[in-house]
Amino acid sequence: MIILAIETSCDDTCIAIIKTEGKKKPKFKILSNLVSSQVKLHAKYGGVYPTLAKREHQKNLPLILKKALRQAQGKPIDLIAVTIGHGLDPCLWAGLNFAKDLAGKFKKPLIPVNHIEAHILANLIDRDEISTKFLAVALVVSGGHTGLFLMKGIGQYKLIGETRDDAAGECFDKAARILGLGYPGGPIISKLAIDQGSASIKLPRPMIHQKNYDFSFSGLKTAILYDFKSRSPKVRKSKKYIKEMAAEIQQAIIDVLIKKTIKAARDYRAKAIILGGGVVANNELRKQFRKQDVKVYAPDIKYCTDNAAMIGVTAYFQYLQGRYPKNWQRIAVSANLRI
Ligand code: KG4
Numbered sequence: 001m002i003i004l005a006i007e008t009s010c011d012d013t014c015i016a017i018i019k020t021e022g023k024k025k026p027k028f029k030i031l032s033n034l035v036s037s038q039v040k041l042h043a044k045y046g047g048v049y050p051t052l053a054k055r056e057h058q059k060n061l062p063l064i065l066k067k068a069l070r071q072a073q074g075k076p077i078d079l080i081a082v083t084i085g086h087g088l089d090p091c092l093w094a095g096l097n098f099a100k101d102l103a104g105k106f107k108k109p110l111i112p113v114n115h116i117e118a119h120i121l122a123n124l125i126d127r128d129e130i131s132t133k134f135l136a137v138a139l140v141v142s143g144g145h146t147g148l149f150l151m152k153g154i155g156q157y158k159l160i161g162e163t164r165d166d167a168a169g170e171c172f173d174k175a176a177r178i179l180g181l182g183y184p185g186g187p188i189i190s191k192l193a194i195d196q197g198s199a200s201i202k203l204p205r206p207m208i209h210q211k212n213y214d215f216s217f218s219g220l221k222t223a224i225l226y227d228f229k230s231r232s233p234k235v236r237k238s239k240k241y242i243k244e245m246a247a248e249i250q251q252a253i254i255d256v257l258i259k260k261t262i263k264a265a266r267d268y269r270a271k272a273i274i275l276g277g278g279v280v281a282n283n284e285l286r287k288q289f290r291k292q293d294v295k296v297y298a299p300d301i302k303y304c305t306d307n308a309a310m311i312g313v314t315a316y317f318q319y320l321q322g323r324y325p326k327n328w329q330r331i332a333v334s335a336n337l338r339i
């Protein structure tokens with residue numbers, strides 16, 4: 001089966017064409033996986049400007065589709081998949097309307113996909129060692145979401161904890177803005193955080209000792225702001241301060257994410273931890289998670305940040321399980337969609 005997948009929930013315009021093989025233990029061949037980043041456009045705002053992002057998606061989608069179809073060598077499309085949430089409302093509509101036009105044109109089913117589930121199932125791309133029936137704890141950490149899920153199998157997720165304020169990626173982004181480093185903050189901070197373990201700055205690890213599985217990152221952001229403001233203009237601009245700060249911000253976020261996820265895995269006797277979302281592109285986070293005493297899965301780095309291949313893979317499982325509405329004309333987006 002050939003699936004055409006579309007993802008426009010935030011500032012990346014993504015189209016993928018994937019080929020599926022098998023039903024019991026499906027494998028996926030990625031024929032095309034294109035991501036057109038709007039980072040430069042939004043950098044001056046220090047975050048994503050939704051109506052501008054929507055216009056860019058509308059402009060980019062037809063161009064990227066042409067390229068994707070060329071890369072897939074004109075293979076006939078059997079199914080169309082599109083992200084309907086969560087995300088930025090105008091951006092989601094740009095993708096959904098484009099997908100509906102295509103579903104009409106190709107006369108093929110359209111499957112609406114949950115972006116968070118797709119970040120989890122990104123682990124099944126280019127891998128076959130993950131069984132599809134297991135008890136796992138999934139941590140999704142992105143720019144818009146931080147959530148812990150108990151996963152009994154594909155399509156069976158129970159939210160057990162989430163952020164009470166900012167998402168982990170959002171904290172990286174806001175911290176970078178405070179330090180005047182640009183957008184998106186995660187990759188910039190992780191590059192600067194090479195001297196891990198410098199102890200001169202100590203930031204809080206919010207909620208780390210609480211018994212629940214929830215997170216809070218806005219207090220960390222405030223602590224970063226206070227520390228920055230307390231320094232002289234000379235120190236604020238110094239490489240030493242910025243590097244130490246970057247290392248401490250990264251470590252504070254990693255400490256909380258690992259502690260809470262490991263606690264959940266132990267409490268629920270999970271067989272594995274499954275990571276997903278843009279923050280999982282962080283090498284130090286991956287490294288420190290892998291040192292833990294539990295089996296940890298993380299997608300290939302290129303499938304951590306937003307992409308449409310993960311949307312196609314998720315849609316295929318929904319298709320196999322019959323988890324999609326038959327009347328696609330009535331599908332709408334849901335900016336706050338949960339799983
Ligand atoms: O999943 P994603 O591409 O988009 C959303 O669904 O939000 O995640 C984007 C987030 C941004 O906040 C970005 O700063 C963060 O992922 N990110 C990283 C890294 N690469 C991207 N955070 C930490 N380290 C990275 N290497």
Ligand code: ZN
Nearest residue numbers: 142277278306
């Ligand atoms: Zn995402």
